[in-house]
Amino acid sequence: MTMTPGDYLRLRREAAGLSIEDVAARIETAPHVPHRDRAAWLKAIENGIAPLSNGSAILLRFMFRFDPVVLDTLAARVSGYEVEVPAICRLCGCSEFDACGTARAPCAWADEAKSVCDGCANLCAPDLHSHETRPGTFPPGAQPGVPA
Ligand SMILES: [Zn+2]
Numbered sequence: 001m002t003m004t005p006g007d008y009l010r011l012r013r014e015a016a017g018l019s020i021e022d023v024a025a026r027i028e029t030a031p032h033v034p035h036r037d038r039a040a041w042l043k044a045i046e047n048g049i050a051p052l053s054n055g056s057a058i059l060l061r062f063m064f065r066f067d068p069v070v071l072d073t074l075a076a077r078v079s080g081y082e083v084e085v086p087a088i089c090r091l092c093g094c095s096e097f098d099a100c101g102t103a104r105a106p107c108a109w110a111d112e113a114k115s116v117c118d119g120c121a122n123l124c125a126p127d128l129h130s131h132e133t134r135p136g137t138f139p140p141g142a143q144p145g146v147p148a
């Protein structure tokens, strides 16, 4: 399944711990737009219904972190262009230039296919817990966030 620009923005928003309402509350527009309309607009963008202009993308980057190159390549892919999309974590949307900052270090890829970062693999993907200790992953039994 190909990630859409809206999917990507949703993952990055959620990874930043923000709800649609949180983001809507922070957006200031002139003329003033009611809060619920801004929330509806954000939902429409994430669902791929409303187009995301460059100006809006820049605005959203003040709210939460994402990689504009990833967003642009996903948008190009959705438009039918054969562009190479950088590897993106399917759980948090992080990517090479936009890694999760963990207590240890920036996250690394947890799998060969570069589909999940080790920050997510250790937190919420039990199937990726490995019984062997690989570089960049927690040893078995270690709790994420607790220094070994
Ligand atoms: Zn991740």
Ligand SMILES: [Zn+2]
Residues within 6 Å of the ligand: 089, 092, 094, 095, 099, 100, 107, 108, 117, 118, 119, 120
């Ligand atoms: Zn990550």
